[in-house]
Amino acid sequence: MNHRSGFGVQVLLLAALYLFLYGPILYVIYVSFQIDSIWPFPPTLTLEHHTDLWQRRDYHAALWNSVTIGFGTGLIATLFATLAAMAILKYRSPGSGLVAGLFLAPLFIAPILIGISSLMFSRTVLGMPGSIFGATLANSTYATAFALLVVLAQFARYDWRLDDAAMVFGARPWRTFWEITLPITWPAMLGAFIVSFLLAFNNLEISFYNLGATPTLPTLAWGALRHGISAELYALAAIINFAVFALFTVLYLLLRLGTIRID
């Protein structure tokens, strides 16, 4: 086979794949800057939708609620996932597989079921009305499973005998974690935090059932959809995508500059 034509095919495939992944997102960003969002051709640029969105107070509250739920879930899920992964891999025992399985099982439960059942549980058993706190806890049950997957994948490559070495040289368990385990494996925990933050931030079903009238970005957007796709939803999607791109660019630059090392 001709080497160069093979190369051309690869480039084409790659371009097609990227178009598939990013086409819809780029389209949304494009539309958010157009006056006519139903048929945005030919292009007529405007910032109107973005300024409209900025003035909608309910979106501010929703953003704040989403960030709170995302952060809370990120912290809880990362903490639980780290502890669970250490139990499974560091203190390996015949029951480790079962322990891991029970932690990962929520992956197979539809989020909407988690939403409904956690609401009923906190209402009936705990007597708690829906709240941000309840929504964070309910999101954490789901996100912990994903976070555990991320942490397990990285911890599986960690040599736990380094912890043994630290203990022989006088480090107590906490000190061992702080001096050895954490500095080497923190990218796993950062990854778990980002994944569970995004899951909770973007979550509709679980948050919706647990929050009632309190808005988050997804529940507000979902509510707005009932009146057709309004232009400010395009602006919202565009801004969130920008934020995510910005975050990844910063992470990438930090990695390149060597401030963060992932070995």
Add this chain to the structure above:
Amino acid sequence: MSDCMLRLQSVTKRFGTTMAAESVSLEVGQTELFALLGPSGSGKTTLLRIIAGLDAPDEGRVLIGGRDVTRLPPYRRGIGMVFQDFLLFPHKTVAENIAFPLKMQGKSRAETADDLKWVSQLVRLTGLEERYPHELSGGQKQRVALARGLVSRPSLLLLDEPLANLDRELRKRMEVEIRRFQLELGIPFIYVTHNQEEALTMASRMAVMREGCLEQIGDKLALYHRPATAFVAAFLGSPNTFEGDVVGVEDGRAEIAWHGHRFWSRAHDGLAPGLRAVCYVKSEKIAFASSGAALAGRLRDTIFKGQYADYLVCLDDGHEITVSAAPDLCHRPGEAVGITWAADDGDAFPAVGKE
């Protein structure tokens, strides 16, 4: 032992169906360099991990300085250890790695600096302090591991094959130095190796391990010259093996018939006339003899080893025997030679598993 520092009392450890340690009892004195020798998988690392507190024994007790530490976690035992695959902390520099035990002891900056300087000179690491482990050669890593084990002047130092990755010259030098540290520090070293020369060079006493059991334990010369079991006899030195029939046993000696030849050797438990026996004779204990030789053959080849040579003697009936002797004996290939050894230089054991 009056100055016993470490005592293991029938320590047993199983991994599933594997017996990694089987009723191991051991005493190591205050100023001893004790070698633990055994083939791969015989349970040497497991035993060290039990002493360090990293694995709990299924049965038995561990005593350090007379105190029962069986249930004590590793960080309370005050032991130093040099791990088989170094286990240097990858995110810490050489200096931080070596200083880690001092940091855990809460030593002051000045004390740490003094100890670092002392130990870096001792293991010749000066100038590498700011490097990270992945920037070091295998031998340098090993020396960092050694320094980290020594630096806190522990009450007991466990060394798991600490010289396995060094070149010959550095190994010879480190062997001498490890012995010197041990004398200077006045603490017991438990030195694990599967290299018998290393064990024989460095140790005062040693034990040979096999499949989780201590086969024999004692003075290194006793183990070498007076093996108590067939395994030890076969494992130490490079012995010739003769499997034959016991003709007679008397006075602690046995007469063995081997392919039409007969010779005497020291008899171990369980030998009786008519049984099969395996007799081990170390190659350097066999000598060339011009008259009165026990066996006759021809020299097939000479393998020059430096300080000595291995002479491969092919007996008239086709069996081959190795004789180690001075390299300058002027025997030529094809030359007829006679060989002999003293009765006390052979060790005969009952043959097992072959009826």
